[in-house]
Amino acid sequence: MTAPVTATAAPLGQRSRGALVARVLAAPLVVALLALGTTLWLASLELDSIEKRTLNTNYIVDRVREHLVLSLSAAALVALLAIPAGVLIHRSQSRILRAVVLTLANIGQATPAVGVVILLAIVWKTGFSTALIALVAYAFLPVLRNTLTGLAEVDSAIRESALGMGMTGWQVLRRVELPLASPVILAGLRTSLVFAVGVANIATFINAGGLGDMIVNGLKLQRYPVLIVGAALVAGIAILIDWLAGLVEDFARPRGL
Amino acid sequence: MPDHSNALFPSSATSPGGVSIELDSVTKTYPGQKVSAVEEFSMRIEPGELVMFVGPSGCGKTTTMKMVNRIIEPTSGSIRIDGQDVLGLSPHELRRHIGYVIQQIGLFPHMTIAENVATVPRLLGWSKQQIAARVEELLETVQLDPAEFANRYPRQLSGGQQQRAGVARALAADPPVMLMDEPFGATDPITREKLQSEFLRLQAEIGKTIIFVTHDFDEAVRLGDRIAVLSERSQVEQFDTPAAILAAPANEYVASFIGSGAALKRLALMPVGTVRLSGATGDLGGRPSIDPASTLRDALNLLVVTGAEAVDVIDPTGNRLGQLTHADISAALTQAGLSGSAVR
Secondary structure, eight states, X not given: OOOOOOOOOOOGGGSOHHHHHHHHHHHHHHHHHHHHHHHHHHHTSOOOHHHHHHXXXXXXXXXXXXXXXXXXXXXXXHHHHHHHHHHHHHHHOOHHHHHHHHHHHHHHHHSOHHHHHHHHHXXXXXXXXXXXXXXXXXXXXXXXXXXXXXXXXXXXXXXXXXXXXTOOHHHIXXXXXXXXXXXXXXXXXXXXXXXXXHHGGGGGGGTOOSTHHHHHHHHHTTOHHHHHHHHHHHHHHHHHHHHHHHHHHHHHSOTTO | OOOOOOTTSHHHHHSSSOOOEEEEEEEEOOTTOSSOSEEEEEEEEOTTOEEEEEOOTTSSHHHHHXXXXXXXXXXXXXXXXXXXXXXXXXXXXXXXXXXXXXXXOOOOTTSOHHHHHTHHHHHTTOOXXXXXXXXXXXXXXXXXXXXHHTTOOGGGSOHHHHHHHHHHHHHTTOOSEEEEXXXXXXXXXXXXXXXXXXXXXXXXXXXXXXXXEESOHHHHHHHOSEEEEEEGGGEEEEEEOHHHHHHSOSSHHHHHHHOSOHHHHHHTTSBGGGSOOBOOOSOOTTOOEEOTTSBHHHHHHHHHHHOOSEEEEEOTTSOEEEEEEHHHHXXXXXXXXXXXXXXX
16 A cells, blocks of 8 residues: 655644745745746737637636536545545454455556546546546545545544543544544645646546646647647646645644644 | 532432442453453452552453443453443443543643543533533642643643643543553653652542552552552452551562562551650650651661661651650561551
């Protein structure tokens, strides 16, 4: 089994103020420069009719919206499914269940998402739901693995004292285990989210929209401004989402840890 | 104390302090193991009594203790607290009425000290005001200033402070029974001694029925009303007061556990005020003096250090009660040995 995916972050309090400011501001700054550079470069070009059909606010906003809806829904669905799955495996203490679910999740991540999405489209249908399923399968593992790791890392003495004070299994989980595991689980969720944003590009192959449309059209029609704007948008969104998730991680970390 | 009924054990509702614990042929056998971890363990612990389980690691003392609150389920036998069979109660309900302190303390790192202490009252559904009042009272009891410590997180406390918070948490719902598994085992010798004397003072006040597990015989002698010396499979080799065990170890095993210096350990259990003093003789000037609350061990120490013939016993008001010589101390030891467990 692979090591858990953890954020590189040390506890917030141990950071110097300068480093904190730099870390909080670095990502938005990079994205702003990226946006500025792309915009200036576009302004210097004479766009033809095909490019103009794509490089306008309405079109771009629609693609970004599709892309975000798809990747955020996938991440939400992963959280909704993988965290309970992790809890269930942890609780059952069943090695067989653990091996089966982890293997499935490993297969999900190891299989090229493009292949999955196209196969699913052939045997089922094209469109949003199919793309969503492919993304969920692909981004499932980090959350599952980190949920398992986070729960396993809870000190057994803490679990025993919780039980010894008369908490029910459910109360131990909700009041003690999940809060203590939450930093690790959130780190997994952040990884899954970034995976989903990156891989949502493949939705274009099965007519489910997103920024992949711009990239693929730009390539097919050899309109490099379209390709580059699409690629820059995907990169910018991925960086911003990772940045936001990092802030949430720091903010949601239980105090006292 | 806030109004809360400890309805689980009938007599704790009417009288404060502890209730009795009876273990009857309690056995624990783990699946797939031929030898039982605990075999046919029987014992009656009186209300308000502090019983020490002493034995080497792996002898089953902790397992035996953990069966009382069903952290470990017995394979057979019965356990009654205040006459009530614990195996017939819901384990969660049962545990909310038994204080539980473990060596690793197990404070919840993501909760403040106040939240930690409030755990069981919250499970029992006390009101916010009751809980707040009780938390403050308890932190004061264990000598953690509420203003300073209530809102701190466990990692901001030293080991000794954490252990006190752990004891406060176990006492929160005023349980009649406490189970303590080497609670002071992980602290340094100085902190440990301090925690022990605080604990003795606290127990004198609250009078819980306590099972206290330790592998440190000196700790058992210092704290226990009675000591159960356990060997493999939690067999009781001797169950008696510290003085009686020191004076007359039941067998080789118990003697080896006591180690060397049994007489000195016994002297440490005998207050000067409880033994027969000899009258004043000889030169009264310039002799060392000791107060009646000190132990015979302190008196002997004084004799050895000063090289004097005798020490004067003088009470806090300045009255001279008599004197102690080497011979008096030896006589007291012999006397206590003859009368068995009279001392303490």
